[in-house]
Each structure stands twice: as structure tokens, then as C-alpha cells.
Amino acid sequence: KQEVTQIPAALSVPEGENLVLNCSFTDSAIYNLQWFRQDPGKGLTSLLLIQSSQREQTSGRLNASLDKSSGRSTLYIAASQPGDSATYLCAVSPSYSGAGSYQLTFGKGTKLSVIP
């Protein structure tokens, strides 16, 4: 059974700092990995999606990398801002087809606080 772990559970940084959020998964047979952001009381917003054949994706100040063989992904946030404060979740989808193939397995998230 796939397990996704995110460390740390919470992170507090001063504004302007670059930071890295970590995600690890136990089964490397994934189809893709997505990073999401969740603001308090809100749903999830997709930030970046990395297909299993890709190594990284970039969007603005965000860069996500994927090392499928080692079961790791990182989300790099450059020049952090108070508006980046949120919970960041990673999720993987399995590579097989059939029952269960469309289920995302989520980590429990990293709660980020960027201090002005």
C-alpha cells in the first residue's frame, strides 16, 4: 500500500527566505505526483504536476523535483512571502490501470508560516 510522508509537519520562516518542502513515497510505481496548496477553510489548489517521466516542473517562484527511483519529491519556494503561508500537500497516483488506479494518495501536509 502506498504511503506518502511529508516532513516537516510545520515550518516557520522569515519573509524572503528560500525554502524546501519534502515529500517521500514508499512505492516508486507512480503515474504522476502533484503538489497542492490548501488555505485554512478552503479546498486544494493545484500548484505543479510532475509526470513520472519528468524530473522537475517550474511555475513562477515554485520548482518541484521528482526522483522516482528514490521515492522523493521536493517543492522549492524562492523568496518566500507572507502570502505563501498555507498547508502544502503532495499526492501521488499509481502507475497501474484498473481498480484503484485513479486514487490519489496524499501526505498529511506541511503547514508553512512566512513571518513578515
Added chain:
Amino acid sequence: GAGVSQSPSNKVTEKGKDVELRCDPISGHTALYWYRQSLGQGLEFLIYFQGNSAPDKSGLPSDRFSAERTGGSVSTLTIQRTQQEDSAVYLCASSLAPRGPGNTIYFGEGSWLTVV
């Protein structure tokens, strides 16, 4: 609409009552998913629809839970005889397709259910 729309946004119900939660996916999205997020827990997959059919119901926690989708669009999640452990945020999501280009998943803001 521009995004995934869910209603009600908040629902307080008495133990033993039935509730219906509605999801209106992004127009043209054939894939629709329901997830549950309990306090302190990660997101838990409930059910996946492709068009009007549900090839994967494996996440429904008991036979008190059911879901349908009509016209390849709106979906309803029904919980019968609600229990206090059903209290959670129920998140709906949709994507153009479950695999391949366009499989980025977009979430609604959730229906917050409290059973008292």
C-alpha cells in the same frame, strides 16, 4: 462555472439524519472524484466517476455512503443515518481525464459536515 462548485458549504445535522452533498464539476471534465478530509487526518479517497459510471467505489467507508452522477456533470454524495464519525470536510474534484494530458485535478472548496 470557472471552478468546481460544492454545496452546501457548511452543514450541521443531527445524528441519524440523511444528508446530501452536491458537486458541480468544471464544464467538460469527464472525471469526478470525492475525497474526505477529517480533522488531523490526510485526504481519504471515496469514489471516482468516469462520465456517469463509477468504476471505483472502493473508498466508500460503509453502505451508508452512496454517490451518483447524472448527465456526466453534477454529482451527489449521500450519507444515510449520519454518525458523529462522519464529521469531516467532503471535497469534490474533477479533471479533463484521469490519465494523460489534462489530468491535473481541480478541487472545490468542500462541504463542511458536522454531525451533532
